[in-house]
Amino acid sequence: MIDSVLFLEGAMSVEKLQRYREQMRTELDKVVEFWQKYSHDTQYGGFFTCIGKDGKIYDELKYVWLQGRQVWMYCRLYRTMERFNKPEILEAAKSGGAFLRRFARIPNSGSPWKCAFCLTRDGKALKVQRTIFSECFYVMAMDELARVTGDKDMQVKQPGALNTSTIKFSVKIIFLQPHHFAVYQHSGGAEAAQMMDQLVHWVRVDPSGLGKPQLSGDTPVCSMAVPMMLLCLVQQLTEARSGEEVDKYREVGGWCVKQILQHLQRGGTAILESVSSEGKELPGCAGRLQNPGHALEAGWFLLQYGLENGDQELQRTAVDKFMEIPFLTGWDKEHGGLLYFLDVDGYCPTQLEWSMKLWWPHCEALIAYLMAYSHTKEPALLERFSQVYDYTFSHFSDAENGEWFGYLTQQGKVTLDFKGGPFKGFFHVPRCLYMCEKILDSILNKQES
Amino acid sequence: MIDSVLFLEGAMSVEKLQRYREQMRTELDKVVEFWQKYSHDTQYGGFFTCIGKDGKIYDELKYVWLQGRQVWMYCRLYRTMERFNKPEILEAAKSGGAFLRRFARIPNSGSPWKCAFCLTRDGKALKVQRTIFSECFYVMAMDELARVTGDKDMQVKQPGALNTSTIKFSVKIIFLQPHHFAVYQHSGGAEAAQMMDQLVHWVRVDPSGLGKPQLSGDTPVCSMAVPMMLLCLVQQLTEARSGEEVDKYREVGGWCVKQILQHLQRGGTAILESVSSEGKELPGCAGRLQNPGHALEAGWFLLQYGLENGDQELQRTAVDKFMEIPFLTGWDKEHGGLLYFLDVDGYCPTQLEWSMKLWWPHCEALIAYLMAYSHTKEPALLERFSQVYDYTFSHFSDAENGEWFGYLTQQGKVTLDFKGGPFKGFFHVPRCLYMCEKILDSILNKQES
Incomplete structure (x- = not known):
C-alpha cells in the first residue's frame, strides 16, 4: 500500500491521523469487551443479540444474521490482529459456529439449504425470510471459521499462530440433501462452498427455492443488496486462494460488479x-x-x-x-x-x-x-x-x-x-x-x- | 341512545360539544372532498393511495387493504349520512369494488380465497402477505357494497333512498374453487360470506392455507389484531340482520371477545x-x-x-x-x-x-x-x-x-x-x-x- x-x-x-488511529483502537477494544462480556450464551451456545444499553439481555431470541456476523468478526479479529489472537476469542467463535451449524439450517421444500432468520435461545427456528441474507452470513461465518480452524472440526489453534492466507480450499462441491448434512459436518469450508453455490443459483438461475409465490405483477427487481452481498462473499471466499473454485467465484464477482454499476x-x-x-x-x-x-x-x-x-x-x-x-x-x-x-x-x-x-x-x-x-x-x-x-x-x-x-x-x-x-x-x-x-x-x- | x-x-x-360536532362535520366534508378529487383512477378503476401532501400521486401502486377500506367507507357514508347519499359516492365505491373483485383474489395453492396485498395500477398482483388482513378488508368492502347495491350486480340505487338496515342476507354459503368465481360474481354479499368462512377457518381451525412454513420454534401466538378484525367483521355482517348465518357469526363474535380479553x-x-x-x-x-x-x-x-x-x-x-x-x-x-x-x-x-x-x-x-x-x-x-x-x-x-x-x-x-x-x-x-x-x-x- x-x-x-x-x-x-x-x-x-x-498527529490528527494518529489520534484517529488510537481512537479506533481503543474503541475496538471496548466494543469487543462489551460483546465478550454480555453476549455469550454459555448454556445453549451462540450469542444473545438483544442487549440493552448497559449490557442487560432484554430478549433471548437469536437472529441468524447476527450469529453469523459475530462468528465472522471474531474469527477475522483472531486471524489478523495479534492482540485478538487469543483462545477466548476463538472459543467464542467456535461456539457460535457450532450453534449455527446445528440449528440455522432448516427443512425447506424449495431447496435443501435454507437458513432460518430467527431462532429461540435453544435453537428452534422461529422465522424464515424469503431472501438470501441468512444464508449469506452463514457462508461468511463458515468460511472465516474454516480459515482459523484449518477446516478440521474447528479444533483450537494455538494462539500466536497468525494465519492470514493459507487455508487450502479444494473440497469437492456436492449438492447435498438435508439428510446428508451429518456426513459433512466436519467441514465448515465445504458447507460455505455448498451454500455459496445455492446462493448463486437463487440469484442468477432460479429464485423459486426462496419460497416467494409467483405473481403476475411481480416483475424481477434488482436490489443492490444482493450483488453487494455476493461480492462480499466472493472477496471472502477468494482471499489469498487460487484454483478452479476461485476462478468460478471470480466470474461471479465480475457479474456482481456489473450488477452494482447498473x-x-x-x-x-x-x-x-x-x-x-x-x-x-x-x-x-x-x-x-x-x-x-x-x-x-x-x-x-x-x-x-x-x-x-x-x-x-x-x-x-x-x-x-x-x-x-x-x-x-x-x-x-x-x-x-x-x-x-x-x-x-x-x-x-x-x-x-x-x-x-x-x-x-x-x-x-x-x-x-x-x-x-x-x-x-x-x-x-x-x-x-x-x-x-x-x-x-x-x-x-x-x-x-x-x-x-x-x-x-x-x-x-x-x-x-x-x-x-x-x-x-x-x-x-x-x-x-x-x-x-x-x-x-x-x-x-x-x-x- | x-x-x-x-x-x-x-x-x-x-357550546363546546356543538363546536366539536361542527368541526367533525366540516373536517369530514374536507376529507371526503380530498379523496374524491385526487384518489380516483378513472382509467383503470380503483383508487390511488399514495398521495402527496397537496394531492399529487407519487406512486401508482394499489394497496388492497386501502382499496377495501375506501369502498367500505364510501358505502357507509352513502348508506347512513344523507349528505353523502350521492351518485358520485356510490359510483366511486362501485368502481373500487369492481376493481377489487376483478384483481384482488389471486391463485394460491393453500386455499382458494387468498387476496394480494398490493397490485399494480392495472391490477397485477405484486405482493401477497401471509396474514388475513387483505381478505378482511375485502369482506368489509363486499358486504357494505352489497348493502347499498342490493347485492344485484351492484346496480346504482337512486340517491335519497337511505337504507340503514334491511338487505336480505340468505345466500347459501358454498365453498368454491377459484374456477367457480365467474358463476357467483353477481353477488358481493355471497363473496363476503364465503371469504368470512375462509377467515374463520384460518384463524380457528387451520392456518396452513396462509402459506407460512411450519417451524419448530414458532409456537402459536395470539395477536390482538386478529380477533379485533374478526369482531369488526362480525359486527359488519350481523348489523340489523337475523337468521342462521347471523347466529353463526354471533358465535364467532363471542369467541373474538374472549380472545381479546385474554x-x-x-x-x-x-x-x-x-x-x-x-x-x-x-x-x-x-x-x-x-x-x-x-x-x-x-x-x-x-x-x-x-x-x-x-x-x-x-x-x-x-x-x-x-x-x-x-x-x-x-x-x-x-x-x-x-x-x-x-x-x-x-x-x-x-x-x-x-x-x-x-x-x-x-x-x-x-x-x-x-x-x-x-x-x-x-x-x-x-x-x-x-x-x-x-x-x-x-x-x-x-x-x-x-x-x-x-x-x-x-x-x-x-x-x-x-x-x-x-x-x-x-x-x-x-x-x-x-x-x-x-x-x-x-x-x-x-x-x-
Missing part, C-alpha cells in the same frame, strides 16, 4: 437502490429510493475490487459516484449525519425511519472515505472522513457503558437506546473500527506494536 | 399485544409489547359489543381497562400525543417508530372516549376526548391542503408529509370523523339538518 505521510496536505496533521442511474447522477433486471429505473417509490449507507458500502466494496484487479476506472467510479453522490444527497445539512432513505425526486419516502440517523451508514462512510483517501491521497476525502468521524463519535459512541447506540432521531437524539437488537449485532461497528485501524496503520506506515 | 345534554357536567359546555394481563394492569394460545404472557419483546392505539380501538369494539348484548361488565372492562390503561401508559406527558409502541417493563421497543405519533391511534382514541362518554356520561372521559382532540387537530389536520398528516416525530413535527401511503388511506380519519359526528349528534340529541 501507499506508504507515506508525505502526501498529507492541508490542515490535516500526522444502480448508477440518471446519467451518473444518482445511485438507486433498486432497478429493473434490464438495468433501467423502476416506476414509483421503489424505483426512486436511495439508501446512502448502502451506496457507500458498495463504494468501498467496488474500490477494493478495483484495487485487487487493477481496474482504475472502477476505482474512480467507486469514489466519484458511489462515495460522493450519497454524501451530497444524504448528508443532513441542518442537523448533520446521514439520512437513512431518500427519494431521488424529493418526494417523502414511505419508510417511517427515513429521516433517522442509523449507526451503520456512518460505519460504512468511515471505511469508504478512509479507504478512498489512503489510495488517492485526495485531501477532500480525508475531510469527508473527518466530518463523518466527528458526527459519529459524538453521537453514537456511548462513553458510559461502551458500544454504540444505533438509532437517533433526525436531530441526533438517541431514540432506541439498546446496543444490540434484531438487526444490530457485533458487526458494523467492529468491522468499521477494525478496517479503519488497519487503513490508518498503512497510511501512517506503522506496524502494530 | 342516551338523549340529553342534562348529564353534561363540569367545565364542558353544550390480552388483559398482569392482574388487569396491562394490555399486551400478543399472548400465547393459552392466554399467557409470552417471553421477550414480543410478549411485552403494548400498542396503545390498538388497545383503544379494541376498547370501542368491546364497548359496542357490550352495549349490543347488554353486557354491563364488558362495557365496564372496555372503558376501565382498554381505554384507561393505554392512556395512562401511552400518553406522552412531555410532548403530548400517544406513543406508537411501548414495552410493559420499560425496555426500549425494537420497532424504530416506537416513539412516533401516528394519526390512527389518535383517531381510535377520539372514537373510544367519545363513545364511552356518551354511554357513561363520566366527565373524565369527555376530558380525555378533549385532550386527544386538542392534540390531534392541532398536529395532524392540514388546514392548507386538506386531509391529515399521518406521521409525526415524538416532538410532534411532521416527518412524513404525504396524505396517503401504503398503510394510510381513506379510512381511519373519515371513520373517526363520521363516528364522532354521529355520537355528538346523539349526545346533543340533534338530527342532521
Whole structure:
C-alpha cells in the first residue's frame, strides 16, 4: 500500500491521523469487551443479540444474521490482529459456529439449504425470510471459521499462530440433501462452498427455492443488496486462494460488479437502490429510493475490487459516484449525519425511519472515505472522513457503558437506546473500527506494536 | 341512545360539544372532498393511495387493504349520512369494488380465497402477505357494497333512498374453487360470506392455507389484531340482520371477545399485544409489547359489543381497562400525543417508530372516549376526548391542503408529509370523523339538518 505521510496536505496533521488511529483502537477494544462480556450464551451456545444499553439481555431470541456476523468478526479479529489472537476469542467463535451449524439450517421444500432468520435461545427456528441474507452470513461465518480452524472440526489453534492466507480450499462441491448434512459436518469450508453455490443459483438461475409465490405483477427487481452481498462473499471466499473454485467465484464477482454499476442511474447522477433486471429505473417509490449507507458500502466494496484487479476506472467510479453522490444527497445539512432513505425526486419516502440517523451508514462512510483517501491521497476525502468521524463519535459512541447506540432521531437524539437488537449485532461497528485501524496503520506506515 | 345534554357536567359546555360536532362535520366534508378529487383512477378503476401532501400521486401502486377500506367507507357514508347519499359516492365505491373483485383474489395453492396485498395500477398482483388482513378488508368492502347495491350486480340505487338496515342476507354459503368465481360474481354479499368462512377457518381451525412454513420454534401466538378484525367483521355482517348465518357469526363474535380479553394481563394492569394460545404472557419483546392505539380501538369494539348484548361488565372492562390503561401508559406527558409502541417493563421497543405519533391511534382514541362518554356520561372521559382532540387537530389536520398528516416525530413535527401511503388511506380519519359526528349528534340529541 501507499506508504507515506508525505502526501498529507492541508490542515490535516500526522498527529490528527494518529489520534484517529488510537481512537479506533481503543474503541475496538471496548466494543469487543462489551460483546465478550454480555453476549455469550454459555448454556445453549451462540450469542444473545438483544442487549440493552448497559449490557442487560432484554430478549433471548437469536437472529441468524447476527450469529453469523459475530462468528465472522471474531474469527477475522483472531486471524489478523495479534492482540485478538487469543483462545477466548476463538472459543467464542467456535461456539457460535457450532450453534449455527446445528440449528440455522432448516427443512425447506424449495431447496435443501435454507437458513432460518430467527431462532429461540435453544435453537428452534422461529422465522424464515424469503431472501438470501441468512444464508449469506452463514457462508461468511463458515468460511472465516474454516480459515482459523484449518477446516478440521474447528479444533483450537494455538494462539500466536497468525494465519492470514493459507487455508487450502479444494473440497469437492456436492449438492447435498438435508439428510446428508451429518456426513459433512466436519467441514465448515465445504458447507460455505455448498451454500455459496445455492446462493448463486437463487440469484442468477432460479429464485423459486426462496419460497416467494409467483405473481403476475411481480416483475424481477434488482436490489443492490444482493450483488453487494455476493461480492462480499466472493472477496471472502477468494482471499489469498487460487484454483478452479476461485476462478468460478471470480466470474461471479465480475457479474456482481456489473450488477452494482447498473444502480448508477440518471446519467451518473444518482445511485438507486433498486432497478429493473434490464438495468433501467423502476416506476414509483421503489424505483426512486436511495439508501446512502448502502451506496457507500458498495463504494468501498467496488474500490477494493478495483484495487485487487487493477481496474482504475472502477476505482474512480467507486469514489466519484458511489462515495460522493450519497454524501451530497444524504448528508443532513441542518442537523448533520446521514439520512437513512431518500427519494431521488424529493418526494417523502414511505419508510417511517427515513429521516433517522442509523449507526451503520456512518460505519460504512468511515471505511469508504478512509479507504478512498489512503489510495488517492485526495485531501477532500480525508475531510469527508473527518466530518463523518466527528458526527459519529459524538453521537453514537456511548462513553458510559461502551458500544454504540444505533438509532437517533433526525436531530441526533438517541431514540432506541439498546446496543444490540434484531438487526444490530457485533458487526458494523467492529468491522468499521477494525478496517479503519488497519487503513490508518498503512497510511501512517506503522506496524502494530 | 342516551338523549340529553342534562348529564353534561363540569367545565364542558353544550357550546363546546356543538363546536366539536361542527368541526367533525366540516373536517369530514374536507376529507371526503380530498379523496374524491385526487384518489380516483378513472382509467383503470380503483383508487390511488399514495398521495402527496397537496394531492399529487407519487406512486401508482394499489394497496388492497386501502382499496377495501375506501369502498367500505364510501358505502357507509352513502348508506347512513344523507349528505353523502350521492351518485358520485356510490359510483366511486362501485368502481373500487369492481376493481377489487376483478384483481384482488389471486391463485394460491393453500386455499382458494387468498387476496394480494398490493397490485399494480392495472391490477397485477405484486405482493401477497401471509396474514388475513387483505381478505378482511375485502369482506368489509363486499358486504357494505352489497348493502347499498342490493347485492344485484351492484346496480346504482337512486340517491335519497337511505337504507340503514334491511338487505336480505340468505345466500347459501358454498365453498368454491377459484374456477367457480365467474358463476357467483353477481353477488358481493355471497363473496363476503364465503371469504368470512375462509377467515374463520384460518384463524380457528387451520392456518396452513396462509402459506407460512411450519417451524419448530414458532409456537402459536395470539395477536390482538386478529380477533379485533374478526369482531369488526362480525359486527359488519350481523348489523340489523337475523337468521342462521347471523347466529353463526354471533358465535364467532363471542369467541373474538374472549380472545381479546385474554390480552388483559398482569392482574388487569396491562394490555399486551400478543399472548400465547393459552392466554399467557409470552417471553421477550414480543410478549411485552403494548400498542396503545390498538388497545383503544379494541376498547370501542368491546364497548359496542357490550352495549349490543347488554353486557354491563364488558362495557365496564372496555372503558376501565382498554381505554384507561393505554392512556395512562401511552400518553406522552412531555410532548403530548400517544406513543406508537411501548414495552410493559420499560425496555426500549425494537420497532424504530416506537416513539412516533401516528394519526390512527389518535383517531381510535377520539372514537373510544367519545363513545364511552356518551354511554357513561363520566366527565373524565369527555376530558380525555378533549385532550386527544386538542392534540390531534392541532398536529395532524392540514388546514392548507386538506386531509391529515399521518406521521409525526415524538416532538410532534411532521416527518412524513404525504396524505396517503401504503398503510394510510381513506379510512381511519373519515371513520373517526363520521363516528364522532354521529355520537355528538346523539349526545346533543340533534338530527342532521
